[in-house]
Amino acid sequence: MKKTVLFFVFISVVYVFVSCKKDTVPSDNLNLLTSHIWAADSLLADGVDEGGAGGMLEMFKGDTKFNEDGTGYVGDITGTWIFTNEETAIQITSDSLALPVSTNIAELTDQSLKLTTVFPKQTNPVTYADVRMTFVPK
Numbered sequence: 001m002k003k004t005v006l007f008f009v010f011i012s013v014v015y016v017f018v019s020c021k022k023d024t025v026p027s028d029n030l031n032l033l034t035s036h037i038w039a040a041d042s043l044l045a046d047g048v049d050e051g052g053a054g055g056m057l058e059m060f061k062g063d064t065k066f067n068e069d070g071t072g073y074v075g076d077i078t079g080t081w082i083f084t085n086e087e088t089a090i091q092i093t094s095d096s097l098a099l100p101v102s103t104n105i106a107e108l109t110d111q112s113l114k115l116t117t118v119f120p121k122q123t124n125p126v127t128y129a130d131v132r133m134t135f136v137p138k
Contacts, residue, residue: 034067038064038066044132046130059075059096060133081093088105089104
């Protein structure tokens with residue numbers, strides 16, 4: 001009888017450990033990134049404003065929203081996003097882009113989002129411009 005009780009206690013303990021899932025808590029970066037609609041503050045390529053009409057970053061101008069489910073938009077681009085490199089970078093994928101855009105997070109606070117990347121130049125697609133996109137909460 002004692003062995004049967006111990007067996008059922010053991011099985012019950014194992015069942016509790018196996019059936020309990022650890023709840024995932026959203027990271028600070030996820031909370032900061034998804035808690036705002038971000039407005040483009042500056043869109044620079046090689047230090048020059050390229051967010052205006054005809055600029056190489058014109059499509060990124062406007063509001064930006066990162067949703068917790070990995071969807072969102074950056075200016076005129078709608079698509080999906082994921083954190084990469086231990087949440088120090090973001091990769092944006094869209095049908096509007098020839099290739100996914102990988103950006104480094106230079107700064108992410110409740111008041112500022114700064115992303116850096118390289119982007120092919122319009123005049124010579126074999127060369128790249130250093131891009132810095134700065135956003136503020138709307």
